[in-house]
Every structure is written in structure tokens, then in C-alpha cells.
Amino acid sequence: MPAYQRIAADLRAQITSGELGAGAQLPTEQELADRYDVARQTVRNGLGILVAEGLVVSQRPLGHFVRQREHMVYRPQGETSPQPASPEMDRFCQQILAEGRTPSQTIDVALVAATPDIAQRLAIDVGALVVVRRRIRFINGEPINTNDSHYPHELVKDSEIMSPADILVGANQKLAELGYPQDRVIDEIFFRMPTPEEAQRLDLGPGIPVAIHIATGYMKDGLPVRCTVNVLPGDRHMMVYERSWA
Amino acid sequence: MPAYQRIAADLRAQITSGELGAGAQLPTEQELADRYDVARQTVRNGLGILVAEGLVVSQRPLGHFVRQREHMVYRPQGETSPQPASPEMDRFCQQILAEGRTPSQTIDVALVAATPDIAQRLAIDVGALVVVRRRIRFINGEPINTNDSHYPHELVKDSEIMSPADILVGANQKLAELGYPQDRVIDEIFFRMPTPEEAQRLDLGPGIPVAIHIATGYMKDGLPVRCTVNVLPGDRHMMVYERSWA
DNA sequence: AAGTGGTCTAGACCACGAT
DNA sequence: TCGTGGTCTAGACCACTTA
Numbered sequence A, B: 001m002p003a004y005q006r007i008a009a010d011l012r013a014q015i016t017s018g019e020l021g022a023g024a025q026l027p028t029e030q031e032l033a034d035r036y037d038v039a040r041q042t043v044r045n046g047l048g049i050l051v052a053e054g055l056v057v058s059q060r061p062l063g064h065f066v067r068q069r070e071h072m073v074y075r076p077q078g079e080t081s082p083q084p085a086s087p088e089m090d091r092f093c094q095q096i097l098a099e100g101r102t103p104s105q106t107i108d109v110a111l112v113a114a115t116p117d118i119a120q121r122l123a124i125d126v127g128a129l130v131v132v133r134r135r136i137r138f139i140n141g142e143p144i145n146t147n148d149s150h151y152p153h154e155l156v157k158d159s160e161i162m163s164p165a166d167i168l169v170g171a172n173q174k175l176a177e178l179g180y181p182q183d184r185v186i187d188e189i190f191f192r193m194p195t196p197e198e199a200q201r202l203d204l205g206p207g208i209p210v211a212i213h214i215a216t217g218y219m220k221d222g223l224p225v226r227c228t229v230n231v232l233p234g235d236r237h238m239m240v241y242e243r244s245w246a
Numbered sequence C: 001a002a003g004t005g006g007t008c009t010a011g012a013c014c015a016c017g018a019t
Numbered sequence D: 001t002c003g004t005g006g007t008c009t010a011g012a013c014c015a016c017t018t019a
Helices: A003-014 A029-036 A040-052 A087-096 A118-124 A173-179 A196-201 B003-016 B029-036 B039-053 B088-096 B114-122 B171-177 B195-203
Strands: A056-059 A063-066 A103-114 A127-140 A142-152 A185-193 A209-218 A224-233 A236-244 B056-059 B063-066 B073-076 B103-113 B129-139 B142-152 B184-192 B210-218 B224-233 B236-243
Touching: A003 A029, A003 A040, A029 A040, A040 B003, A056 B103, A087 B236, A103 B063, A118 A142, A118 A224, A209 B114, A224 B224, A224 B236, B003 B029, B003 B039, B029 B039, B039 B056, B114 B142, B114 B210, B171 B224, B184 B236
Parallel strands: B073 B236
Antiparallel strands: A056 A063, A103 A127, A127 A142, A142 A224, A185 A209, A185 B236, A209 A224, A236 B184, B056 B063, B103 B129, B129 B142, B142 B224, B184 B210, B210 B224
């Protein structure tokens, strides 16, 4: 096994065994180079593995630290239809839903050309105009996720949906009032490493994947009227739900 | 911007724009070093970013290539309760469910001490004996996911569940026949970078995150009797489901 | 001011697979 | 055999934060 992999394996074992607890500082690169009798660059290769795994963060110029597992956010699968909680469900939520947290969000609205992804789901031409309401949600000032809702421009022009402010009744209710009530929603979820833009928008460190949740809303006649793209950082989200066993 | 980041950004732009399509070979490290007038190590730093993002794979000693997006696997959220498919749902599934595929799996069974994660969910002591049925599922010979079901040893000892073979009626049905029918299931889903063991078991390349799906089954009286841990590679899974809009 | 990690160089040798 | 990426060295200078 190459030296840098052995260094990474040694440190990983110390972290998973608890010998190096959450938040603990790792030895400096020079210390590790001396201890293993290798060049500093070789140590850096090893640390790079742990950083890419999300186990370790570099806080320049303080050093490398074991990553603190942040508080996870409870995100019920159906925000619109909370299920009756059983005692077991309560137990799970209790330890996830923590103390007083103050949510906030930023909103901006833009008129853009549809990307292929959006165009396909909204059943419009690539490049056609869509209105996108971009939101970043924060809890205690930390970005938690992004939520970009796309609407065909023809459907929502000159409506409140194009205003970059909170919509009290909710954008979906407003869409219904405009004559486009949703009847069905198809959800797609997949996960990958973030793009640099996503990493910057959500303040993601290396080694943190994101889940992409795309919700497309259809009217009763099958016409898609909304496509929402959520980006959820892996270190801040956990999905929990309950189902009965048939 | 440092040189290696600029190199990564240039190549990333060429990939996302389609100038370098899926499967295309990137210039060699030496070519890039000459083109940008930097040392080869600097080029390697840049390529390392793209590899960590999952955009590029290294096929030694052939070179670096744009990663092929593999066929995604349709994984319905509730395998036990298929929902009636709407025309929109059909459209989504159609492009995901591909041609003839041959599934297979490996099974092994072990008697192990409960880890803290499992012990907590099964409401037993850490270190207590649990039976674990470990499965790796393959499609066309490629590993698709792992599925490790844990049962308290007291509940299943001397039963067919401890045999490392297929259980025709299904392990959950067999568990019910033993007197432990499940009434509710709580699902937890989160995602992170894989451990080296997970990466090896599932043949994961760098830059591929995994989703962890933990399903815990409870009897009517609240006793947990099963805890299944699924590991789903991000490049081989997509979750799709439909819900009606209340 | 000191010490950390971040970036970069100019070499070197090796492992591996295609030809 | 050849060319690729993989690993490693021994330096160097810089940016940044804390003390």
C-alpha cells in the first residue's frame, strides 16, 4: 500500500474508533511527515483522501480537524400532508428536531431561457421563457437548501409570482388562483457531488454530496405547470418517514 | 485564481458545454502541462478536482476520460405497494426502465455483535448478538446496491433466516411466521461519501456518493424486529414517485 | 512574528496495459 | 517496448490567522 494511503488509513482508523473525536485537531502536516518519514506532499495526498471523504476539514491556517457532524434537519417527505406520528416516529423526530431555530430565506425572481432539463419536464421548447423563483433557505443564518421553482412565462406573467417577495398564500395556491391548479406531482430524487456554483451558493466544503429533488406539478389534464428543483446538502439533511406494513 | 483551478474550470466548461462529450478522452497530463506552461503536478491537481466531482475518471494507463453516465435504475419508493401509474409517471419510468436486464445476488449470513447504530434502532444493548443477512444485488453482473438486514438473535435463531440461501416467501414473511409480524416501518435516508469498504464492495469510483436507506420494522406493540441498511451508489440510482396534490 | 496550510516546480522512478 | 498515469522527493514562496 502506498505511503499516502497508509497515512490516510491510519488517521481514518483513529477517527472512526473515536481516538480522534469530532472537532479534534490532527497533527500538522510537518509532524506527520516526520512521523512517517515521508515528504510533506505525500502527507498532503493522504489528508486529501480524508477531506474528499468528508471526514476531515482544513481550517487554514489552523490545521486539519475532524469534521463536526452538524445538526441534521428533519425534512418530512410530504410537507403538505403530515402523517399522524406514532411513538416510534416521535422518538426519531425528537432527536432531530432540536431547540429554537430561526428560519429565513432570500428570494429573487428572473426571466430566463429554459434549460433542457426544465424544458423537458415542463413540456416546452428549449430556450422558451420561464419564470424562476430562486430561494435560499437559512436556519440560524446557515444556508440549508435552495429551492428554484420554474413556471412557463405564459402562465404567470404579470402575476404576483413574478414579484421577488413572499407570497403569503404560497406560490402553488397563487398558481391555482390563476387557473392552473395542480392535481399530481412527480418527485425525482438523485444525488451527486455539487457543481462549484452549488457549492458556493450553499457554502459546501469538499466531500459533501448533494441530493437533487425535482418536483413537477401537473394539472388534471396532464399539463405540467411547475417544476421545482431543490438542492439539499448531505451534511444538513435526513429524510425520515413512516409507512404501514401491508 | 490558481493555475490548477483555472485548468479544472476550463476542462469543466468544455465538458458541460458538450465540447468534450461523454467518454471523450482528455489531453494527457503532459499535453496540458505544456499548453498551460505549468508543471505536471499542477495539472494533476486540476484533474483531481474533476475526478472528485465525479466528472472525470482515470483509466490508467490510457488517460483521463469524461465519465459515462450509467443507466440509472428505477427504484420505486415502496416496492411492496406499487401505485397506479399515470401517463406522466409512465413517461418517466419508460426512459429509466431499460431493456432486458438479468438480476442476481449474493447472500451471506453472520452472527455479529450489534453496533451502536443497529443496537439503538433494534432497542437492544450494544454488543448484543444480532443475525445479519448481507446481500449484494447485481444487474448484468454489475453491483447495484447492498442490503444488510439485522435481526435480534433471540428472535430468529435456528430459523430459515439464518440460512445463507434465498427465502422463497421472503425474510419478512418468514419473520411473521416466527411470531414477529411487522406493523409499521420507519425509513431514514441520508447520503454521504462512501467508506473504503463500501467503495470496494460496490466497485465505486472516486466522486460517487452513496445514499444510506435504513428501514426499521416494528410490531404492533412497538417492538422493533428488523433493521435493514441499504447502500445505494449515486451513479446507479434514482428515486421516482408520484403523489396526489391535496 | 510565527506557524499553518496552499500552491508550485523540476526532477525521479514505478506499474500497468496496449501494441 | 512505449507511453500513460501513480507515487514521491526536496526544495521554494505565498496567504492567512492568531498570538
